[in-house]
Amino acid sequence: MESACVYDENKVLHELTQGKQMTEQLIVNPSSAQANDLLIQMILSKYYNALHLLNSGLSAGQPLPPALPAPGLLESSMSFGSPRIEAFEYDQPFSGQQGENIISKKRKRCTSDNGLECDNDDGYNWRKYGQKDILGTKFPRSYYRCSYRNTQKCFATKHVQRTDEDPAEVEIVYKGIHTCTHAAQLASPQPPPSPEKHEITPTHHHHQLSPPSPDEMPSNLRTNLNVNTSDLGGISDTVPSLIPSPSTSSGVMEDNHQFQFPCYYDSELFPFTSESFFFSDCGSSQSLDFLADPADFEFESLF
């Protein structure tokens, strides 16, 4: 991360070309709504990846915005300690069932005293609203929603569960995207968090790679981002415009959001991961080549 890096033009072109091809496929050969949704997600992944590659070059010598929200932001509002995340595993992205809006799924391993406290270090403010014993698991699952659910109509949720194999490890499943202003603040450039290793091992069958929550995109990109969806015709109604537009939003559009997505959460939630966009740094940028061969889609990255 220290050495200056220039984005790989070919890689960017590759990503954009794939995005274009997928868009054409969507138009020419529309499939089921679910398949179309998947395609849309992949298209956006391509664009996001291209943007990130560009950003890597543009911000050469500068730290990237944090892929993970800065730890510690949450601790003032949640009575949790300061667990140290030992490892991060991006596990089974998009493993949601039909109609399920899982946007990311990952495991964290903690070294806190009780092994429970690492599940709230993602920088967002979560409020626990339920706990449930899950069949076949030793530990109950805790359900959290964004603290700004009521005030800002932010419907992001997650559930956290300790794994049977290793109680120190928790599995976190995120649903929904943050639309709260707090999320936007997290996306602002700031000193990068202490380096953590993130092992990203998407499962073979679910090769949908979640693009980032838009409010976590680099602000310098957010301000300049412009994705033309005019060619998408009818599907432009289902693809959230990256440019805030009253007509695209069924939800709240905060004035201070330079970049916002529509609120589809309850029914047609658009699946963006909250923490999984910046897969690569300058030294290990990867091609997210799901379409070529999803089974081979595998990468590992240091954030």
Added chain:
DNA sequence: AGTATTTGACCACT
């Protein structure tokens, strides 16, 4: 007093 968490009950889905 205001806010967050806990927990039993309820609901939707299969």
Added chain:
DNA sequence: AGTGGTCAAATACT
């Protein structure tokens, strides 16, 4: 009927 997810009243905390 069983299960997972959510609600909401009670409780705890600051």
